[in-house]
Amino acid sequence: MxxxxxxxxxxxxxxxxxxxxxxxxxxxxxxxPPIRRLTSCPKCDNLAPMTNLPKTSDIVIIGGGVMGASAAYHLAQAGAGLILLLEREPFFGQGATGRCAGxxxxxxxxxxxxxxxxxxxxxxxxxxxxxxxxxxxxxxxxxxxxxxxxxxxxxxxxxxxxxxxxxxxxxxxxxxxxxxxxxxxxxxxxxxxxxxxxxxxDPNSIVMGYINRGRELGVQALTEVTVTGIETSGGKVTAVTTNKGVIQCAHVVNAAGPWAGLIGQMAGIDIPITPLRRQMITTTPVPDLPAD
Known part of the structure; x- marks a missing residue:
């Protein structure tokens, strides 16, 4: 076994x-043995990264880890409208997703x-x-x-x-x-x-699978975009402000992981989530212990 x-x-x-x-x-x-880190989907490697921040979107997803990437793909698959996924790091999956054991x-x-x-x-x-x-x-x-x-x-x-x-x-x-x-x-x-x-x-492969397939369905997925505020009116979201500009939108998905509480505060919502540092090591192969 x-x-x-x-x-x-x-x-x-x-x-x-x-x-x-x-x-x-x-x-x-x-x-x-360490998980083999796979690269992005070969058939999607020619998809050029999107860099232009749109002025409007139906749904803005904050956080480009596995939860945000999955939400983007499934919303696009369901025909939910224009989907914009924002990640503040240079690459997707660099937060908790990229630091987990998989x-x-x-x-x-x-x-x-x-x-x-x-x-x-x-x-x-x-x-x-x-x-x-x-x-x-x-x-x-x-x-x-x-x-x-x-x-x-x-x-x-x-x-x-x-x-x-x-x-x-x-x-x-x-x-x-x-x-x-x-x-x-x-x-x-x-x-x-x-x-x-x-x-x-492999967390990276899961993230990039969702990102690449989501882009094929029309998702705009951007990196190096930091959300700085969420505008509301009458208890409803009206816009998301970022370091690259403002996006008018009606819906926001908070997929910021450990930082979800900070994003919630921008909309006046108290979310009881705080970052917690964990430790993990991966050993070298142990003699007499079969791989898998």
């Missing part, structure tokens, strides 16, 4: 990893996240066919290891919820965890959960 060993420091100590990284204490470790999973603790996974992971599976862009999806599985009784009780509830919604997560005893992780030291493992279709994908 192809297992990915995803280590969450809130559940057990990283020092139990018998690898060259055992002296480090990050919050997340992937003992897998993990995708069904194992969540809330119904809304599980339902989102039920919609999004099948999309990733058919991504090459629908987007014309490989995304390096590898369903290597997530195994979450539990060493505290309170975690066992919480994850039992999670698995019950997941199964009720159609996600067939495996429940493992402590002995089963140890058999699946012979290179790890878990004498106090009480239980674990595993889902085979959890895994990894």
């Amino acid at each position: 192809r297992d990915a060993y995803c280590v969450l420091s809130k559940i057990f100590h990283v020092s139990r990893l018998t690898s060259h990284a055992s002296h480090l204490t990050p919050s997340f470790i992937l003992t897998q 993990g995708v999973r069904y194992q969540f603790a809330t119904e809304v996240n599980i339902r989102l996974s039920l919609a999004s992971l099948p999309m990733i599976e058919r991504f090459p066919e629908e987007m014309g862009q490989e995304c390096d999806y590898r369903p290597i599985g997530y195994l979450l290891v539990l060493t505290r009784p309170e975690d066992v009780a919480a994850f039992e509830r999670n698995v019950t919820l997941q199964r009720r919604l159609g996600v067939q997560t495996e429940w493992l005893t402590g002995d089963e965890v140890r058999r699946r992780l012979p290179l790890m030291q878990f004498p106090d493992a009480l239980a674990g959960t595993f889902h085979q279709k959890d895994g990894l994908t």
Whole structure:
């Protein structure tokens, strides 16, 4: 079985990893080869970047990460009108999207996240066919290891919820965890959960697949455009101001990720989101641990 060993420091100590990284204490470790960073869609490489800021648009999407790129594509696919996607960095996907491990999973603790996974992971599976862009999806599985009784009780509830919604997560005893992780030291493992279709994908390829296909559908996707304000009247959006000019619009999609709270403030909306720094390392190949 192809297992990915995803280590969450809130559940057990990283020092139990018998690898060259055992002296480090990050919050997340992937003992897998680094994700291959794929380039943009070959059939779309000749699409010239758009540089002219339009004066009007039906919908302005703020943030060119995976959420903004996906929103742009799906809105264009639905025929929602003129779609403008704005990214402040020189390239798309340079924020949280470009700094993540590329993990995708069904194992969540809330119904809304599980339902989102039920919609999004099948999309990733058919991504090459629908987007014309490989995304390096590898369903290597997530195994979450539990060493505290309170975690066992919480994850039992999670698995019950997941199964009720159609996600067939495996429940493992402590002995089963140890058999699946012979290179790890878990004498106090009480239980674990595993889902085979959890895994990894390439964030850059997902973003560029959506961007390129969205442009084919008429999306205007611009980089190095910083939103500086949102104008409203009567409780409705009327315009977005940027460092390159003003765009008259009726709708705004806030896809700014960790900075969504700041964008909300521009429209007088309190969004309880603040940036949180996380740590991650990717080890070199571990002897005796099969790739994927």
